[in-house]
Structures are given as C-alpha cells and as structure tokens.
Amino acid sequence: MVEPRPVIQNGMPPIRRPDRYTDLMPAPSIVRVKLSSEAAGAISITPVVVRDLPFPELLEEIAAVCGKDVVRSAEILRRGNLVSGATRFRWPPLELTTAELSTALAFLPDPEPARPFAAARCTQAVFAGPGVLIALERGAGLAHRFLRRATFWDALMQASTEAVYVTYRYRERADLYRAPLSMEQRERIRAALPLMKNRILARQLMTAPFDSLNLFIPR
Numbered sequence: 001m002v003e004p005r006p007v008i009q010n011g012m013p014p015i016r017r018p019d020r021y022t023d024l025m026p027a028p029s030i031v032r033v034k035l036s037s038e039a040a041g042a043i044s045i046t047p048v049v050v051r052d053l054p055f056p057e058l059l060e061e062i063a064a065v066c067g068k069d070v071v072r073s074a075e076i077l078r079r080g081n082l083v084s085g086a087t088r089f090r091w092p093p094l095e096l097t098t099a100e101l102s103t104a105l106a107f108l109p110d111p112e113p114a115r116p117f118a119a120a121r122c123t124q125a126v127f128a129g130p131g132v133l134i135a136l137e138r139g140a141g142l143a144h145r146f147l148r149r150a151t152f153w154d155a156l157m158q159a160s161t162e163a164v165y166v167t168y169r170y171r172e173r174a175d176l177y178r179a180p181l182s183m184e185q186r187e188r189i190r191a192a193l194p195l196m197k198n199r200i201l202a203r204q205l206m207t208a209p210f211d212s213l214n215l216f217i218p219r
Contacts, residue, residue: 027096027104031058034090038083053091059104061089064171068105070098077101085171109219111168117177119157121217124172127210134208136201143197152202155192156213159185163215174216181212 035049059073061084066072076082080093096104125141127134141153163179181189189205196202 027055027100028094029055031055031091031094033058036088036090038086038088055104056107058089058091059108060170060173063105063108064169068108068110070101070105073105074098074101108170109168111165112175113165115165115175115217117160117163117165117215118217119160122157122160122215123174123218124216125156125160126214126216127205127208128178128212128214129208129210132208132210134201134205134210140198140201141196144195145197150192150195152192152196155195156189159189160213160215163213166214168219169216172216172218174218177215177217179213179215181210186211 030052031054033051033053035051062073062076062082064084065082066076074096077094077096080091082089123138125136125138127136136153136156138153141156142151144151159181160177160179163177166176166178168174169176193202193206196205
C-alpha cells in the first residue's frame with residue numbers, strides 16, 4: 001500500500017491527506033509496467049524494463065499528459081499504453097468506474113496560483129527562449145569556483161523576483177513559475193556566469209538567446 005506524498009502549503013510543515021487513498025477505491029495498489037525508450041534510435045538497442053509501479057505514480061504519468069481529465073485518463077488506462085516524455089509505458093488494461101477514477105485523481109495535487117514564489121525552495125531553473133531550453137539544477141548553480149564565495153545561483157534568484165505562477169507539473173512533481181527577463185536582467189545574469197564552476201555550461205549560456213526562466217519548486 002502506497003502512502004500519498006505530503007503536501008506543503010505556504011511554507012507550513014507537511015500535512016497528511018486523509019487516509020490511504022487505496023483504502024477508498026478498488027484500483028490496484030501496484031501495476032506491472034513495461035518501460036521502453038522512445039528516443040530516436042533507441043528502439044533496437046534499448047531493452048524493455050519491467051517495473052512494479054505504484055498506481056499513484058502511474059496516474060501522475062497520465063496526468064502529465066492530460067491533467068486530471070477523468071475521461072481521457074480512463075481511456076489511457078483501458079488502452080494500457082502511454083508515451084510520457086521519452087518513455088513508453090505499457091501495462092495490462094485497467095477498467096475503473098468514473099467514481100473510482102475521480103476518487104483516485106482527487107489525491108493528485110492541483111495547481112495553486114496563490115502560491116508565492118519562494119526562491120529558497122527553488123531546485124531547478126530552465127533558461128527558455130526561441131529554440132532554447134537549458135536546465136540548471138540548484139546544486140550546479142550553487143557550486144562556486146575556487147576562492148569565490150558568491151554563486152551564480154544567487155544572481156539568478158535575484159533576477160527572478162517577478163516570477164509568476166504557471167501551473168503544477170506532474171512529471172516534475174513541482175510547481176512551475178515563469179520569470180520574464182529584461183535586457184538588463186539578461187546582461188546581469190551573463191555578467192555573473194564567471195561565478196559558475198561548470199565552464200562548459202557557462203559558455204553555452206553566454207551565447208544562448210534566452211529571454212525567460214522557468215523555475216520549479218517541489219510540492
């Protein structure tokens with residue numbers, strides 16, 4: 001039986017959802033899933049991996065594609081086939097009533113537009129622009145060069161004060177915020193790139209035409 005993940009609201013300590021949701025519905029607690037890569041050229045060289053996936057995690061993968069849409073989720077469960085990101089999921093077809101599936105989906109997080117952006121809890125920034133998506137993890141941004149105490153991540157968070165809420169992302173299990181960047185902010189970010197320990201990524205960002213940041217805060 002799988003415990004639902006705790007939910008953090010407005011910086012308060014985690015609270016538990018009422019009861020285990022698998023006690024409330026006849027859905028399987030575990031689903032045997034076959035995973036294969038959908039990446040180009042991977043079909044012939046990547047073996048199929050079999051995993052026993054908790055049913056809530058399978059629902060999260062489905063929600064990443066269609067949100068908490070009951071009709072579409074039911075169709076995907078019956079089909080037993082889903083492509084999420086670069087991975088194809090296959091499982092024995094599952095049939096749930098509308099009430100059962102609605103109960104299950106109710107335990108997945110919802111978008112919460114009232115959540116303010118909290119830079120201290122941000123774990124990933126994605127530089128976005130025309131043809132550009134470059135991800136930077138918090139740990140890589142905090143890594144500083146020898147004899148330097150300031151970090152590139154600090155400069156990045158200072159440029160993100162106007163981040164606005166976008167939605168909840170099920171695949172990342174995080175709330176997504178977006179911060180538009182003015183020309184001046186972009187120049188300040190580029191000026192801070194020498195602080196970054198990863199020189200390859202720093203050179204890539206120096207010339208990348210990014211104009212906004214996608215910021216993720218785990219729920």
